[in-house]
Amino acid sequence: MQHAMKMFQKAMPSLRKPCAEDGSAIWELIQACKPLDENSMYCNLVQCDHFSDTCIVGEMDGEIVGWVSGYVRPDDPETLFVWQVAVSEKARGTGLGTLMLRDLLARESCADVSRLQTTITRDNAASWALFNKFCDTADGELSSEPYFSKSEHFNDMHDTEYMVTITMDERAEKAA
Numbered sequence: 614m615q616h617a618m619k620m621f622q623k624a625m626p627s628l629r630k631p632c633a634e635d636g637s638a639i640w641e642l643i644q645a646c647k648p649l650d651e652n653s654m655y656c657n658l659v660q661c662d663h664f665s666d667t668c669i670v671g672e673m674d675g676e677i678v679g680w681v682s683g684y685v686r687p688d689d690p691e692t693l694f695v696w697q698v699a700v701s702e703k704a705r706g707t708g709l710g711t712l713m714l715r716d717l718l719a720r721e722s723c724a725d726v727s728r729l730q731t732t733i734t735r736d737n738a739a740s741w742a743l744f745n746k747f748c749d750t751a752d753g754e755l756s757s758e759p760y761f762s763k764s765e766h767f768n769d770m771h772d773t774e775y776m777v778t779i780t781m782d783e784r785a786e787k788a789a
Contacts, residue, residue, distance in 0.1 A: 624673060625707060625709075625712075626671035626672055626673045626678055626679055626704055626707070626709055627671070627672050627673075628669055628670070628671055628672075628679075628712065628713060628716045629669070629670060629672065630665045630666065630668070630669065630670075631660070631661040631665050631668050631669070631670045631680075632661055632662075632665065633658055633661050633662040634661075635661050635670055635677060636654060636657045636658035636660075636661045636662075637654055637657075637658075638676075638677045639657045639660075639661065639670065639677060639680050639699075640652075640653075640654040640657045642677055642678070642679075642680055642699050642701055643657070643680070643697065643699050645701065645702070646699040646700070646701070648736075648737060649697060649699055650697075652697075657682075660682045660696075664682065664683070664684050666720065666722035667682075667683045667684050667685060667693065667717060667720075667722055667723065668680070668681060668682045668683060668717075669681045669713045669716055669717050671700070671704060671709050671712070671713055673703070673704060676701075677701075678700065678701040678703055678704035678709070679699065679700050679701065679704055679709045679710070679713055680697065680698070680699040680700075680713075681695060681697070681698050681699075681710075681713045681714060681717060682695070682696040682697045683695040683696055683717065684696070685722065685723065685725075685726065686730075689728075690725050690726075691725055691726055691727045691728055692726065692727075692728040692729070692730055693717065693718065693723055693726045693728070693729050693730070694729075694730045694731065695714070695729060695730070695731040696731075698710050698713070698714075698731075698740065698743060710743045710746075710747075711743065711746055711747050711750060714729070714747050715747075715750070715751075718751075718781075727780065727781055728778055728779065728780050728781065729747075729751075729753075729778070729779045729781070730776060730777065730778050730779075731744060731776075731777050732760055732761065732774035732775060732776055732777065733757075733774065733775055733777055734771075734772040734773065734774055734775070735772065735773070735775065736772065744777055744779065747779065748779045751779065751781045752781070752782060753779040753780055753781040753782065754779070754780045754782065755777060755778070755779050756777070756778050756780075757775045757776065757777045757778070758775060758776055759773050759774075759775055759776075760773075760774050760775060760776035761773065761774040
């Protein structure tokens with residue numbers, strides 16, 4: 614008989630760069646991860662194809678259960694902007710979101726990155742929890758401020774997005 618704790622343990626997903634063939638599976642994952650904003654499948658295909666160095670998928674048993682899309686800001690090569698994080702229900706509770714962010718930052722394409730940015734609405738508790746946890750594990754400093762305003766940018770059709778910036782002190786010192 615299995616020990617009770619083993620029954621509740623989840624296998625850790627493997628991590629890898631996405632490829633264009635992953636686009637539709639990523640699109641389906643995002644559809645299942647409310648309240649994430651849904652992009653077109655074409656957008657996800659382009660992210661996989663053009664931005665694979667700064668995007669990552671988590672897989673379990675051949676199924677994509679995690680996704681982070683991002684890019685190094687063209688105007689600020691020390692900042693990785695995280696566009697979207699999705700974790701399927703079957704992989705929640707494994708720390709996959711934090712693991713994917715850490716793995717991305719360890720890549721050569723992020724060697725000069727000392728800041729991570731993303732935008733989050735005030736009511737997205739899961740995203741706030743993820744980025745606060747990541748900040749703690751990265752020994753960073755988190756700040757946030759309104760960025761895309763509900764009235765000014767979204768025509769009152771979407772809540773204000775707050776720009777979250779995590780400065781990772783150790784990485785910034787190495788870059789200096």
